[in-house]
Amino acid sequence: MSTDPGLRRLALHTLLAAFPGHTAPGWALELLSEGLAGHTLFGTNVGDPGQLAALTAELRTARPDVLIAIDEEGGDVTRLGHRTGSAYPGNAALGAVDDPELTRLVYAAIGADLAAAGVNLNLAPTVDVNTADDNPIIGTRSFGADPALVARHAGAAITGLESTGVAACAKHFPGHGATVTDSHLELPTVDVPLGLLRERDLPPFAAAVAAGAQAVMSAHIRVPALTGDLPATFSRAALTGLLRGEYGFRGVIVTDALEMRGAAGVAGSIPRAAVAALAAGADLLCIGADVDRALVEAVAAEIVAAVGDGRLELGRLEGAVARTAALAAWSATPRPAANRDDELGVAAARRAVTVEGSPAELRSPLVVQLVAGYSIAEGRVPWGLKPHLNGTEHIELVAGSTTAEAIAAQAGNRPIVVVGRRIHSSPAGRELVGELAATRPVGVVEMGWPSDWRPEGTRAFIVTHGASHANGRAAAEALGLAH
Template sequence: MSGDLARQAMTVLHPGYEGASTPDWMRRALGEGLGGVVLFARNVIDAQLVRNLRAENPDAVISIDEEGGTVTRLEVLAGSSFPGNRALGVVDDTSLTERVARQIGRMLGELDITLNYAPDADVNSNPANPVIGVRSFGPTADLVSRHTVAYVNGVQGAGVAACAKHFPGHGDTVTDSHLDLPTVHASREEFLARDLPPFRAAIGAGVRAIMSGHLLIPALDPSLPATLSRTVMTELLRDELGFDGMLVTDAIEMRAVAAMFSPGEIAVRALNAGVDAICVGICTEEIVYEVRDAIVAAVRAGDLPEERLAEAAGRVRALSEWYAGQAALRDKARGDVDRRVGLEAARAALTTSGTATLDRGPLIIEVNTRHNKAVDPSTPTGITAALTAELPNTARLQLEPAAELPDLRDDERPVVLVVHDAARHAWVRETVARAVAMRPDVIVVDTGIPAPPGEAVHVATHGISRVSAQAAAEWLTR
């Protein structure tokens, strides 16, 4: 095997790994030219971890999903210090969005992390969307475009690369691409007018990376998911929109593509389509070398042009070089600490209907809807913890979808119903209606896309974060 060819193939691979300690195979692969590492909460991320990775390959692109709000890797146990995109879109103050993103960039820069897989630039045009929802700034192209630019400017102004996702737009889907292949049934004209503007705006703002979405869009390519489609990745994104930065796949173990092809074949097809970096979120030593060898074999067989592989590896290196050149910005951002901006944004995003003041510990009933797989399972809603901090006698009950709501009529405690995405779940709305019928004084807190508030006191945080929960608890107690 040609050492140079193998190293080029390693450069385009960006895997994650299981566990808190970096496995020997990851360190060895970095020494062999592995181009990047994706970090997750399970890796127990700190500056020493990143230093250890860079000791093996100083030029590696260290990436993370730190969107704020629901999707956080650094603050997964307590909840994010920043509300997510939907809350920022509700406030609709682009200067505030840029301040929040700058603080996220500052956090990542202090850890020496190269690339943030954010912002989510999807237009959440379909309220039934199971995977985007509050991760989007909102349901319209203009709103999402303005805040995507602000977010990119904030992160990159702190010296860390931003990554707009999930190109060409995951907003009008009813399927989670972690589980199956979503299809977007829009005409080409509708799709280009509704879903592309935020990505066009991000490119105009100089975004350094874009992540592909595993989506089938028949109006663009009737046969292949966008990640594997040259029509979408090269003809549309490169040629028409003019993007020349690093293009990275969403994780290739997601069922949307993994059900179709092996990891090696996905990588080769994505590279041929115009992608530069292959993200493998859940990876092993066997998978890394299987994919590397598949890429090398494809080049030797003439199925993947060597110049295409060289171009992809070059874009990975160019991102690393850009990051190295932003050291002065990162140094400046370290002194620009804005600790209150997250709570300020969460308070501004709070939407309320009716009035209520809790003066004693309530019974909190958490109506559990399952979060999508982009959300770390450890991430808390935070409402119970925030109210307990204010009212120590707070009690908690978790209500699963199949469970019956307890009889609340003789319970003298105030009752707070914490729900998520009531607009998307009929059973949640029915549970709320039953609770209100029993207890007209029930308080409903929705941490997702809310349904119309109805007659009960209603608080919408428009996302899950520690500061969103704190803002709701403040309103309910003060």
């Protein structure tokens, strides 16, 4: 195996690592000085604003042009707001409002928050067209199910975000919206003709390129008509042929986390996944969240070995490094906003709320929040109405572990408001709401991807199009329950 230090430095310059904690360990700083492109920050790295700004400043002492990436989509996927929920509604809410100028303003505000924290690469926006109602990983992260709507909001989001000097990364190419499995856990397949992909999934990526997105993220999904048996991340036809050749993208192709089963599970290891992605045309490789120095060194060594044995052309590696360096230069000076509008997020969330029926019939209720799971992309982030209530009693329970009679006994003569995420997808949740509505005034607040389900007898049905802190505030206001 070659130990060429020049090749090792090139290999490191294609990698985004990660580390735990509120301060950077020595190895994370040392690798930056030795060529590592940067780090991705997660909720475990984020405490208060002062701590986060100090952390990013510390990273810049090791490498002034370091790429500091984060998943800050607003809505249900937030790292800055992982302790409270995001101050901004997410894409589904913005798509429901369908005001591209509002989307631009919200993403400019997100960008300003990131710039103030010293983050210069946002792994957002999600521009997948969510055509599968039961999609377990996209859902409210999408602007909607209509390609034209998603495309216009993709462009607005990228324009707003990049106005702050924070690079945008449109994801997940060539479109994760039609999947019904999670690429964190397996390799999803979208078995459709290429013509349908062009009509349904690809228009938002064309809009992202036109809007000047500095980066596009590849998806660990298989599209047989385009990628054969491989995920798009390993497909030269997808990355080099379609994204670069046909759509004319000249920025950085970033991979989704290589530790995911849709990548490492296919390649056999994270280092092998890294080589396959580079050979296909990727430039910047997200290793994942669970990273240490040994893993980074193993990935770099495999890339060096691949150049030596012909699996990876040196020119391809050098091209990836050149693009990554250009991105680092473009995003070297993110610009915090001079004046922050603290009400923007809630104002946007209010516009996204839809109210059917009569909330006036639900005065002084018992609020029942149904415990819901969360995707790996979201993580465990607080949600719901509780932080916003004016003293109204609030309980949390699992739909399948209680009865309508028990809830009714606790409510006494009060109405009941049931709050949930994708209640329609839970047989126990649907049954519980139906039984309660048969005996007393009941309202529903749906904070997940909406559906046509409307339980018989409910007095009001409220849809927030997301579960951010801002969405919760808007829902509490719509019910007249906000403090």
